[in-house]
Ligand code: HEC
Ligand code: HEC
Ligand code: HEC
């Protein structure tokens with residue numbers, strides 16, 4: 001073997017071990033990149049962010065109203081839930097702007113003066129096929145709003161509404177955590193979350209896996 005041939009061999013052996021290292025490095029970079037894409041970028045792309053038409057301060061208003069939460073979120077005579085308030089619940093105090101807060105000025109000029117309802121975005125909105133009754137949970141079962149909604153009633157500002165642009169679901173239904181882990185009862189409100197509590201509380205006919213009839217408890 002000539003010396004020049006030996007040199008070439010050495011060089012190619014070096015190149016082999018280098019490319020082995022490079023492959024592992026590329027693999028690690030690719031792996032980390034896909035984790036970032038899957039856990040950070042993908043969820044960001046999946047949800048479009050919408051601001052509420054006007055901001056609303058729950059803490060400030062709880063000091064102003066007489067009947068607590070029910071001043072705005074109440075049961076009608078027929079037992080149905082009024083949900084988000086209509087202008088009617090606001091005009092008594094906001095016929096004209098009481099202060100200088102730009103959100104209040106916008107509210108009075110754009111909605112109260114024009115008699116237009118505020119198109120609030122509903123964080124907890126379920127698809128139309130789902131039947132939900134506040135009376136069953138709040139009145140009969142005596143549950144606290146926080147169990148399902150989290151501490152929105154104690155907030156000073158409304159969070160950004162996130163909508164899944166494929167399914168149209170609110171982020172509050174699909175869940176905050178991509179891994180599906182649940183830290184609080186209100187982190188997610190999908191079918192399994194409703195069913196989990198129903199099974200625990202022995203709500204009649206709700207064992208989703210075993211009884212077909214159960215579907216009609218929540219789907220009408
Ligand atoms: C002066 C009226 C007023 C009072 C009093 C009030 N709220 Fe609200 N609340 C609102 C308005 C306006 C919204 C609409 C924002 C939105 O679209 O979520 C809202 C939204 C909510 C929502 C979010 C519903 C959803 O899914 O979008 C929850 C939960 C809520 N309020 C709970 C409470 C609780 C609990 C209390 C008592 C501690 C309370 N509120 C008192 C006016 C009021
Ligand atoms: C009992 C009286 C009362 C009722 C009812 C009431 N407000 Fe207010 N609201 C106030 C007062 C007082 C302020 C503080 C004004 C200031 O000093 O800037 C305020 C401030 C605001 C502001 C500016 C601060 C903020 O929350 O971001 C907005 C917007 C507002 N109200 C919207 C509403 C809406 C919407 C309703 C009906 C769902 C409503 N208010 C019902 C008394 C009331
Ligand atoms: C067992 C869970 C649960 C409890 C407890 C609960 N809610 Fe809800 N709430 C929901 C669900 C689910 C929806 C969505 C219903 C739908 O879209 O059909 C909702 C919707 C709402 C809405 C929006 C309704 C609309 O106009 O579309 C408001 C406001 C609200 N809840 C306030 C409250 C308040 C205030 C309390 C406490 C008195 C409370 N909720 C207790 C689960 C709950």
Ligand code: HEC
Pocket residue numbers: 126130131132133136137140141147148185189190193194195197198201203217218
């Ligand atoms: C944290 C517990 C809990 C969660 C979460 C919950 N529920 Fe319930 N639900 C109950 C309890 C307890 C009852 C029984 C109330 C009673 O005694 O009538 C009930 C009753 C009902 C009823 C009335 C059943 C009947 O025949 O009277 C419907 C409908 C219902 N739930 C739908 C839902 C839906 C839809 C969801 C999810 C969006 C949900 N629930 C989430 C605890 C829960």
Ligand code: HEC
Pocket residue numbers: 126127129130173189190191192194195198206208209211212214215216217218219
């Ligand atoms: C405890 C309440 C509950 C019961 C019982 C229940 N569901 Fe659901 N279901 C929901 C809720 C809430 C949603 C919307 C959130 C989601 O997609 O997880 C839903 C969504 C669905 C969807 C998707 C609809 C869409 O538009 O995305 C289908 C299909 C469905 N349910 C079928 C069933 C069948 C079949 C059964 C009986 C074996 C059943 N459900 C029992 C609460 C329930």
